[in-house]
Amino acid sequence: MPYTPILATLGYVLSPDRRRVLLIHRNARADDQHLGKYNGLGGKIEADEDIVEGMRREIHEEAGIECDDIQLRGTISWPGFGKHGEDWFGFVFVIAGYSGTPFETNPEGTLEWVEIDRLMELPMWEGDRHFLPLVFDDDPRAFHMVMPYAGGRMQSYTYSRI
Secondary structure (H helix, E strand, O other): OOOOOOOEEEEEEOOOOOOOOEEEEEOOOOOOOOOOEEOOOOOOOOOOOOHHHHHHHHHHHHHHOOOEEEEEEOOOEOOOOOOOOOOOOEEEEEEEEOOOOOOEEOOOOEEEEEEEEHHOOOOOOOOOHHHHHHHHOOOOEEEEOOOEEEEOOEHHHHHHHH
C-alpha cells in the first residue's frame, strides 16, 4: 500500500525571553483524540499553500498572532497515528518572534505559556517526549524522525540529522 500521509504543521512559539513556549492544553472537546494533552499549535496543510504558509495560517487561527521569525526544526513521519490509523507527516517549526497578543483560549482548549524546562512534566503524547528535546536543543541541524503508532501508542522511533 502506498504511503499517503496527511501533511501537517506543528509549531512552538517562544516567549520573547525564549524560556517559555506557548502550548495548547486540549481541554475543550470531549471527542478530541488529544483530550487532556498539551501540544504545539498547528494542523493540516491546505492544498493551495506551502508548508510555511500553512504554519503561519495555523498559528494565526489558533493563537491570533503573526509569525515574524520562523524556523523549520525537523520533520516527523507518524505512520498509523490518526484516529482511524491514518498516517501523518509533520513539519515542526519554532517561532522565535511574533507580533500581536496570543489568545487565551481557542475552540480546542486553553493556550498556556509553559517553561521549556518543565515540558516533560506535562501530560502529552508519549512520542512528544522523544522529539521535543530535538526541537529545543542548540544543534542547528534539522532532525528527521519516523515514529510509528499502533492502537494509539508509539511503537518505536528513529531519527537522523543533517
